[in-house]
Amino acid sequence: MSSFKAIGIVVALFASSVSAQTFQRLGTCPTLGCILPPDQADFLAGQYFDIRLEVHAPKNGSEAIGLLPDEKFTFTIAKGDGAPKLVTEFLGVQESKLENWTFDWYEDLFAKDLKTPSIVDVRSKAYRRIALYEPGEYTATLNYNNGSSTKATWLVRDLVEERKAKNIILFIGDGMTTNMITAARLIGHKSINGKYQSKMQMDKFPVLGHQMTHSIDSFITDSANSASALYTGHKSTVNCLGVYADSSKSPFDDPKVETIAEIFHRLTGGHVGIVSTAFLADATPAGLTAHTRARSEYGAVVDSYLNGITNYTWTKWGGPDVLFGGGAEQFYSPALGGVTYQNKTYYDEFAKKGYRVLQNRTSLLAAPNNERALGVFSVSNMAKWLDRNVYRDNLNQSLSPAGDKKPALDQPGLKDMTLKAIDILSSRSGDKGWFLMSEAASIDKMMHVLDYDRALGELLELDDTIKAAVQKLNETDCLKETLVLVTADHGHGFDVMGSVDTRYLAAQNVDRKKRNAIGTYQNSGLSQYQNTGNLTYTDSNFPKNWDPRYTLFQGLMADPDHRENWSVHKDGPRKPAAELVNGSSDYYATSEDGKGGLLLNGTLPVNNDQGVHSLTDVPVFAMGPCQEKFGGVYNSVDIFFGMAECFGLARGTPPKKE
């Protein structure tokens, strides 16, 4: 016994010396025994989830302790101060079979340079589709290596079964920060002597909150993991959709957690709508129905919209009423170049299940409100507001959803899609109510490529969409029974620091002189995006001139090498850096981008051709039933619990049948 005790101490020492950072053996598992969901997980009463247990036996590297992998580990759960019971007894489930695999990882960048991975032998079990119904604290314990143990405290949050909202709209401005909202307001709204003459719709919301976006095992998140946190109440790992990341190779066997869309549909029969300006298999829409370790499993994501999860027993899912966005390449026939799940043509799959398939704005607006609808309006991400409304020639850069290689010239915007989604959901859901997620995806995508004008255009379009949605709900007397939330999934380190005299900048020949074109403090002056120019749109509150002489001195701190002239990119979305040698993954500024501008050395690793996400808390704007739950500062997962509570989705007892 004493020798094992000593080993325990050695393990602890090594564990702290391998201070998991750039690379991690398994993010949620600093010891050699892993429980998923891990310590600190919160659950909605009755929410389905899977359990994954792993025992790690490192074969080499700083954690190697010369032990064979333990195949006799045991797992117990205790409620409150109660006695721990074996998982099979506690949950009344069958014992599951032992799995084994190995994986490798690098302990740090030096090990990576030396190509010396650490190899880990794993023994594992999983228990699928279980739920906890009684609120309170649970202690889950994994006993392994004859005396070592890993404990996880789980909390089932208090029951609130009363439903307060009939409907919820969750608007997500992907990557949207307070800094960007401030900049968008500056270019989209007129100000006189420091007083704005019109307000953003977001600014009119009665309740403001901040949510913390970090991942479970890294402080910067991606959109998959952050969407999952918003939809499931469980933070996870970068690239994960609706699962905790295990260490196995398969992207489809990781332990799942049920999403707000799944629970709402399962318990109430409520209707679901999904709208995004991204390709539809992208992370933010995908997180509502997909469960995979790898957000890049696009085909499977699209299948999950229609069929739910098919490789394990899981929530029954009949498909959303509305699915609108881009990404036709996961829908059209492989014969046309489509890259689809099991080589199916998903236009046909959806049509077979009664969906009306829409491929342009005209048919979207004309579609009946009493039928389910799949709207796919372009290959890849949809065209940006700026290209649909100002630099319209750039629509020729987009591809039609039919897979015919023609341009997609008749694309709807987020507002068109969202208003139609509300019409269909309202028409079809009756008393059951609906849940709609509407995503302005390209705020993020345009920030990634440093195309600030397009990003702010998308943000203003999001605000215009929210305004129109609120107006529609108000006119149909549905506003008082609908919770409207506007938030983001993470930020980019963006801000505006002054103005740029682009005429002066272009007239200088030396970079150090070009920098004198920048006006800070009093020399930032006033926004010229409203005061000059004569662009007019059906929609109000957009710039009247996107190309004034004095532009915004704006940017990111984390970026690739690039040339910056702080002017609108008229020829379509920006490509700030390129490889000198194709395939080299070594990116440099090009002379085609940011002409006449200043050469800026990037800060990111040189294999980045675009910017990255940032840490900052992001804003939450709330209006409607339960709005008071969304004030102050909280964890991103609290958005899920707030919505679930407002829908009354907690359940203190198991369902009678399913």
Next chain:
Amino acid sequence: MSSFKAIGIVVALFASSVSAQTFQRLGTCPTLGCILPPDQADFLAGQYFDIRLEVHAPKNGSEAIGLLPDEKFTFTIAKGDGAPKLVTEFLGVQESKLENWTFDWYEDLFAKDLKTPSIVDVRSKAYRRIALYEPGEYTATLNYNNGSSTKATWLVRDLVEERKAKNIILFIGDGMTTNMITAARLIGHKSINGKYQSKMQMDKFPVLGHQMTHSIDSFITDSANSASALYTGHKSTVNCLGVYADSSKSPFDDPKVETIAEIFHRLTGGHVGIVSTAFLADATPAGLTAHTRARSEYGAVVDSYLNGITNYTWTKWGGPDVLFGGGAEQFYSPALGGVTYQNKTYYDEFAKKGYRVLQNRTSLLAAPNNERALGVFSVSNMAKWLDRNVYRDNLNQSLSPAGDKKPALDQPGLKDMTLKAIDILSSRSGDKGWFLMSEAASIDKMMHVLDYDRALGELLELDDTIKAAVQKLNETDCLKETLVLVTADHGHGFDVMGSVDTRYLAAQNVDRKKRNAIGTYQNSGLSQYQNTGNLTYTDSNFPKNWDPRYTLFQGLMADPDHRENWSVHKDGPRKPAAELVNGSSDYYATSEDGKGGLLLNGTLPVNNDQGVHSLTDVPVFAMGPCQEKFGGVYNSVDIFFGMAECFGLARGTPPKKE
């Protein structure tokens, strides 16, 4: 008549062609007739202010129209739909005498390079210390040039005379953004699997708001102008303290607006405290009593703390109960090198008026609570939390407040000063209540010099101060009658985008390879500021290790040339750039700063040796009576109106005597 009409049109054309930006003739005056307070100004009923009228006659440049300056301009005010009356009649004031001056400005950067200023001849009048008592809209009209006119709409906000809070504490984190709070939380609070184990005190506040910080005539503000907006309800111009900027040469004749401290003291006899970690003549504390176009008039600022405004009739002011901070050079004798107003020794001036003068932490803590106190604890800005608590040798870089050139080794922190201020104010104010402004000034100062660690240390100290203040107020049962506000005056474009393996970075010889030390997304990993190290402090919730191997990949987008190694600066506050030739105002990165780091070309004009402020809305945290007024998104000036309303300071009728 027709010729004047034609001229009017020409003026309008020229006015729009001079699209005031990098430089402006006069920010609030796009036409040739100027009214201050300008169009869109809001007033508290009964708030004192001055009126300044100017008629501009450009002698050359694009606005020159060959007219002599009009000396016969008239000025009328109308209430609502009422008939306009001459100002003397409307306000019952004496006609004031005509003033005249000229000034020059550059129309753009090309004109500046060519040294071709535009010269403007001015005729002007001012009316001093007036007030409007009746709520509603007023139209002020300046008639000039025989037919031209400038109109300003003024709004006196609705009367709320009922007092709801006995006390108000306004905490200002200078330059503090949501992004910085997120970063400070990451290094100061322990997190397990995505759940923080402790909360920032700010995060616990029940109400969250965002305020817009822009200046009246530029979208980026400085701390003078933004402090004035918070304290007076009037946005103004960069460098202005409690005045609108006119075009005259004197920094002391600009039209004033009364501050929250002045109104509160005048109307209720309430007591005032001022605490800052900056030099006391700095903008944020100064804005409470100073009224000048030039924040750099440090001597006059310090005199205003004690004597109020002395060059014009203004609010009677008896001095604050508490004035704590740095900046001894404006207090000690000119014989010792002090730079003081009228060469007085302000330690003596304050002592003469009954202030106990304190010069170190020991005497601060021992001071009686029933006496007014002046505490000046260092020359210039006070030492930073990191140098007072971790790298204590750097205290030798500071200078004692006695003017004896010795180091100031016994300096208090913001918490010591704030808690003592509350003790004194509570003890002395009786039923009258008190107003305290407490500023964490060096969040801003350290962000300016890219010293992120010190900035975040100051932010954590602010949070620790708020926590201690709330606890003290709670213990003395004063919390429920005290409105506690935490906000900032502007931002810096700061964020965190990942982590840096500083050991790997230092081991690489080439900048492009050093960039591989940066970990983004999943490779950002977890904060090591809590997990390693063994630093302990009396105060909790600070990093346990400021110098971990894996640091934050953090920074600003707008900066001077500098070398970045993303490591703590152990030798005292950072100096990121230096001149190659002294006095050249052409700054480059030095090899002494950021050793082993990556060379980053700045983006700011090369005469900047530090970063600049940014546009972003900043957060407002509110707790206590009237907290609900501070939710949502609003203009910075609304903070003044919220505080004034909570104190019940609006007055519908003139005071009987004064």
